[in-house]
Amino acid sequence: MNTPSEFRELEAYHAAVVRTALDGIVVIDGDGLVVDFNPAAEAIFGYDRNAVIGDPIADLIIPPEHRAAHEHGLSTYLATGAGRVLGKRLELPAMLSTGELIPIELAITDVTLGGRRLFAAHIRDLRAARRAEAEIREQRNALHQKEKLAALGSLLAGVAHELNNPLSIITGQALMMREAMEERTVADWNGLVRRCERISTAADRCARIVRSFLDMARQREAERTPTRLETVVNEAVELLGYTMGAAGITVERRWAQDLPVLALDSSQIHQVVLNLLVNAQQALEQGGGVDRKITVGIAVDRAESAVSLTIDDNGPGVPEAIRSRIFDPFFTTKPQGAGTGIGLAVSKGLVEAHGGSLMLGDAPGGGARFIIRLPCEAVQPNEAESARPAAKADRPAPDRHLLVVDDDVAIAELLAEIAGRLGYAVTVTHGGNEARGRITARGGEFDAILCDIRMPAGDGPGLYDWLQESHPALAGRIGFVTGDTLGPLAGRFLARSGCPMIEKPFTPGDIEAFLDDLTTPR
Incomplete structure (x- = not known):
């Protein structure tokens, strides 16, 4: 049996190990209250040790959506001795004093001493590892x-x-x-x-x-x-x-x-x-x-x-x-x-x-x-890669109106001709500025828009941003026909907008499928 002097030395030794550990060490009792909070934990979470002793750990570092699971797991372990997380290395989100969430690696150990239920969590900040990855x-x-x-x-x-x-x-x-x-x-x-x-x-x-x-x-x-x-x-x-x-x-x-x-x-x-x-x-x-x-x-x-x-x-x-x-x-x-x-x-x-x-x-x-x-997995061929779509013999009357916006006159005329054969009434413009005027004149009454991205007289991204403010429903029915998908402007715009896009060169079948997708209600 340890003497009081030996016990004090053991406690001092333990405190020195905990204080100098590179990983964060947080000790809580059976009520989930903080008993110890070492300097590494202070550095990770931004709390002062003296300010958090006796506070519920759930309120300090556990994200709100995980607190109920933490409390349930702690009470279940205390009642039955069965725990799913003790002794395991887990990767979880944790909350800093600022409210920011960070990734951590966590291992929890039961360190009950003298009849007092204590649990030590060894915590490693994974932010540097994630940045390295x-x-x-x-x-x-x-x-x-x-x-x-x-x-x-x-x-x-x-x-x-x-x-x-x-x-x-x-x-x-x-x-x-x-x-x-x-x-x-x-x-x-x-x-x-x-x-x-x-x-x-x-x-x-x-x-x-x-x-x-x-x-x-x-x-x-x-x-x-x-x-x-x-x-x-x-x-x-x-x-x-x-x-x-x-x-x-x-x-x-x-x-x-x-x-x-x-x-x-x-x-x-x-x-x-x-x-x-x-x-x-x-x-x-x-x-x-x-x-x-x-x-x-x-x-x-x-x-x-x-x-x-x-x-x-x-x-x-x-x-x-x-x-x-x-x-x-x-x-x-x-x-x-x-x-x-x-x-x-x-x-x-x-x-x-x-x-x-x-x-x-x-x-x-x-x-x-x-x-x-x-x-070799069982994969069905893509139907789009099969034969060219058959021509439709009977086209409906032009009851759908399409706006074509392309500064290349030949491309605009080709798109208009393809769409016309598909039963669209087509309005052709050669820049975003002209397109705005036509859209305003018709009160936004277009079923779809086919638009180029780079045009000198008003580009495609500018037209799209204007549509979101002035005609948001129509902004959901604009598709881009472009040969500039490698350009930084086009790449950034398509990524932020999520707009559908088809690359030049295209076939009439490509345009037919593209228009069907644009005009199908979602």
Whole structure:
């Protein structure tokens, strides 16, 4: 049994440990009243120890919405000895003296002494850890973005060719069709239809190229949607078509026609495939040889519920000495200035975020093989990705009124023509200032508005803000048709407003679906 002197020494020792602890220590009794409040707790919560001794802990640091649960848990433990939180590490919100909520890590221990029920809470302020996590996340996103921009830079040499080819088809076929119609020599209507199809195909190719670059360049959260992996691969191969051809590299694609639809972020997987193809191309260019070939294959493993994408090249392969390091960040075998060293690390991270894996293997007959395995889940294809919507034979009379706002006269006229065929009466304006006048003149009686974002005579954000004040109901039926989604003005505006948006270039089917969504009551 301790003597009074020994007890005082033990108490002093205990007090010294508590006072110098780095974590906050708060001791309460069975009534929930503060018995001790160490200096670290004072620093965290902003209270003076002497001012809080004897006060209910619930009123000090527990947020109001959690106080009832705290009191119930304490009374239950005192009555039954059963507690759900004692001895466990929990992450919870806590309240400062200013009323601000902060994240904390908490562990509560029963330290009953001499028959008096006491509970000690060890508290760690998680604000610094959360800030560090956010900084790491931002740095990781910055690395991803840097790698995407590096990939874009390696593709820019072929962009002009990739766009100029289909643009040449569009221009040439359109001029020839115009000449034939002006000379009234159109006897073969099937030939005219074929010219229209060639123009449409070439324009669609331009749109896919632009979309691919926009998807790579923009920063956004991952969004998995029903996606056909073979479509993603085809787009990446098409994007590299010119540079591959110029380097004397052939690309062979091997897969069945009945591949499943996967839940993927198509932009991220496109980035991975593009990066692996560029790596294979560079390996073949550095390795020399005349028969340069890349083989892309997709296979389904039904037993493992997985899909495998393989990218093989017949180059020199990856030396054994560096095989264990190629996925390490900033490791590169490329010359100074030719690579960031983060492409494979980023690609591996993106694939693993999809629940898959990225591995290195050996291609049959020599060369490198990269294998992407992705989980194969039952996903229904997106109906919007199916066939082009059928034309409606009988359009209703123009009982709905649409306002088109675009400073590009040709775009405005095209939108008006598409909407007119859908049964809309259309008013066309060429800037936000003119649009305000038309809206005021009609007392806001428009069913929907299609608006550009950047216009010299009154921009889209200004028109939207004016609508919120003057015609709030109409502000909920405005949609933006823009080609400037990467611009800082457009990005900030769309983020704050939450307005629906469709990117240029668009198809009549795109506009029809967009207008249906705008005019559907919510």
